[in-house]
Amino acid sequence: MNKKAHTLLLALMLAVFSILTGCSSSEETNGDTKKTIKFMHLWPAGSAKQQNKILTDIIKQYETDHKDIKVEVEVLDNEQYKNKIKVLSSSNELPDVGFTWAAGYLEPFVKGELFAPLDDVLDGGLKESFVAGTTEAYAIEGKTYGLPLELNIAPIYYNKSIFAKYNLEVPETYEEFETIVKTLAAKGVAPIALGNKDRWTGSLWYMYLADRIGGSEVLTKAIDRTGSFEDPALKTAAEKIQNLVDEKGFIKGFNGLSNDEGKSEFMNEKAAMYLMGSWELPNFTTNEEIAQEFKDNIGYFKFPVVEGGKGDINSWVGGPGVGMFVSENSKVKDDAKDFVKFFVEKWGEQSVTDAGVIPATKVDTAKVDLPKFYIDVLTDLNNASNLTLFADVQMSASVAETHLNLIQSLFGKEVTPDDYVKQHEEALSKE
């Protein structure tokens, strides 16, 4: 009897639920004529708390200003986002507004006519508020298809107390850097946090070494085919990576750990250094969930120069980060464009003060009270002699896939530096 009563209750509840949900959805479509802008982004509250907070805030402001519009948000983490956006685009179901990366990543979407040109949004003053060169990274054949939100450089963050404990000082040359690595490894402390399952994380290390050895152009030229990937500098950089692996520079099992797992070794003060984009700044400045004690402990330095190399210490790996696109096939295209404009403007103001994120729009540091850490990175960004855009973003999708796999094998010592450059060259010349 008891069991029967339970089943009955359950059935009843289901019936009630379905009636309720049926009601609410019909209310939305019939009740008032609210338009919905679907917005997909990659800042989950967990791993990008500050960004997420501002984003939610801006959407709320927009909805208050525009009573007839509802912004429907879907959030995924970085890797999942990249996958889903491709699945959606192949079935032509892109959200009205979403995030994209620049250059090579953007190309297939533009060629497939999935992204709307945003030049009309930029006209009328908005273009001038961007840092020079940032919107250009999103332009193909003279039209801009994305509005960048971030401008990033990737420094090496380090844990001051671990450095102090072993009497280490911030390195200026690669030789000094290697000494630090060796000292820490000998003491049983993991020198560098790295989650190379995501592969672009390891690519950052390789890009820097290539830059410091062969100068700022060597990698870019190899990719745009005005140069060759078999340049000796690119091979030497590969050798240096493997030396670093041999010296036990990276945390144990890095090739099987995701970036988040790798990062947590640094956040838990188990690893001394971490090379990552400046989008991590909030975790070292404004994020309230992270202990102040830890935040005070973190500093950063520029990737050291390699003796005899052509690279300059003020050359950075970085460039504009994610940008916003509007779907060409969106049913609410004009509203979506308006929303993107609103978002970019608000983002420029709020990301600095509230999150400590460096936006792609110009920052007036005199006006706001900012953590010193942030100001320092911003100053370095302004004094950068060069910004090299992330290699996998520069390349086309299939070459990027080859590059990322080769990076993983290079770090895992499954490929010799010779074969590493050769296979790159083959993949690039096939295109």
Add this chain to the structure above:
Amino acid sequence: MNNVMSNKKIIAIYVLPALVLILALIYVPIVLTGYYGLMKWDGIGKMDFIGLTNYTTLIKDPKFWGSAYHSFLLALFSAISLIGYLLISIILAGKIKGADFFRKIYLIPMLLASVAIAQLWLKIYHPTNGILNNLLTSLGVENTPEWLADPKIALFAIFIPIIWQYAGFYILIYYAALKNIPETLIEAAKIDGASAWQIAVKIKLPLIMNVIKVTIVLAVVGSLKYFDLIYVMTGGGPNGSSEVMASYMYHQAFRGFDFGYGSAIGFFLLIICLVVTWVITKLTASDEDANY
């Protein structure tokens, strides 16, 4: 009732909805996949017809055959582990204390979502904080393995959770089949003086042979097209050492932006599964089905 069943029109009306759904949702996409395999297509822009190029590239692609080899290894592992499940179910179906409890224990992993299982085992395999390596360290092992980062062991490290995940499913199937055997047969054998071993091998196994055949097909085909844990735990890495056919297809189509090639792999995978199923049923075909 008989009247209804002999009326061909009514049969057609009853069968039609399911038939239409299956044709539209399964067979049409299969044909489309084969068709896309003939195209050079990034999944977004224009399609270019290139004939069988994708299929000929596939036959010559060492990376594909590497992933196919991994899939077959997994199939082999799953097939072998069936023996273990069978043994466990024979023990559980016998009258032992707590059989019910154990049956439930084995079934629990089935109830977890694949992604949850993957997260769980990622924690177990974590190179420095994982339970497994902590255990090994406390046992005095100095160079603990990097389970998911070492290309030599990553694939096998993933096999274990996969097999763990499906144990309950097969044990349950075997258990149900064994419980179906009439008690009288077993008792008659006991009176004739048959040992427990003899009863298991000479009576129980032959009687559930059909079920065993089905599980072999399920395990092998399921392994050949396996995807989820591999995708979450290693993404096929490091450098393809744990790549299987399905994950390779996924990477080509969605990561490398080569939908044509991805479709070709998918179609090929289907053919492999069909052939393997056919071979297994041929190999295990017996003259007649067991009757009680």
